[in-house]
Amino acid sequence: MDDRNKKEDRKNKKTPPKTTRRTFLKGLSIAAAAGSAGLVTGGCVGSPPTEEMGLKWEEFFKKNYRLMTHEEKNETVARLERLAKIRYDLDIQVANQEPLEQVLYGYAFNISRCKGYMDCVEACVKENNLDRRSKTQYIRLFEMDPGQLDPTSGEGKYFHEVPVERKFYMGVQCFHCENAPCIKACPTKATWREPDGIVVVDYDWCIGCRYCLAACPYWGRRFNWGAPQVPRGEINPKQHYLGNRMRMKGVMEKCTFCIQRTRQGKLPACADACPTGSRVFGNLLDPDSEIRFVLANKKVFRFKEDLGTDPKFWYFMD
DSSP states (O other): OOHHHHHHHHHHSOOOOOOOHHHHHHHHHHHHHHHHHHHHTTSSTTOOOOHHHHHHHHHHTOOOGGGOOHHHHHHHHHHHHHHHHHHHOOOOEEEOOOOOTTOOEEEEEETTTOOOOOHHHHHHHHHTTOOTTTTOOSOEEEEEOTTOOOGGGSBSOOOSOSOOTTOEEEEEOOOOOTTOHHHHHOTTOOEEEOTTSOEEEOGGGOOOOOHHHHHOTTOOEEEOSSOOOOOGGGOOOEEETTTTSOOOTTOEEEOOSOHHHHTTTOOOHHHHHOSSOOEEEEETTOTTSHHHHHHHHSEEEOTTGGGOOOOSEEEEEO
């Protein structure tokens, strides 16, 4: 074949179109849409669509809680309530109550009164629908020797009768820091600090990277290695989207000062259950609150205060 014919053949051949970023994304979106259609219509061949699948599909594409409108928040909690009815045959109420105005929550722990009874831990587990299989606990009580003020030097697991002579007890949980390291460490902005001082988590935006767990100096975070299990008869139906609603496998969770209770003017479950009155909770902006009295009249200190986290949790002695 002479050179002229070769040139003619090359001219007649169709050159495949050059792939650009725009054409790639367009093809990707078409594929995603096709996949979405398959999921909406049942997920796989032979599987009829169900109400639960449709609700879960809508849940998957919802916004971060902070970006939702009030209407979208109401729609979200309605879906969660309906899903709970389908899954557990339970009527639950998921609140999305906003922070109260002129409220900044704080907590104080009286180490001279606590006897290590664990009533606070038990109440927290029940109130916040914590996983029974792994025995997840937001609160840890440390049995301490005289002269110690660092919980790491105490015993965090004790199984004997309390109180023990010449011992005292320190409780540790999320301290809801003003400058919370966990918030700075979160790559998806799934955790943040609310105007009332409560550090919260949007579980549906948590990717389980555990950066917050590594960043927290107070052991305040917990990770769900498996799907949390709570007996049906023990599920607390009074829930909050940012609080004690049922979590899922692979996400972080933590104490929220019982946001489902405190935003309704109640004490956190741990403070309400304490038999010795060693737990004080209240509004730091209210000059007549009990916690303001404690801060003004007791010997108070904060754990690892030198870190500059500004925790909203104080220890004090009578």
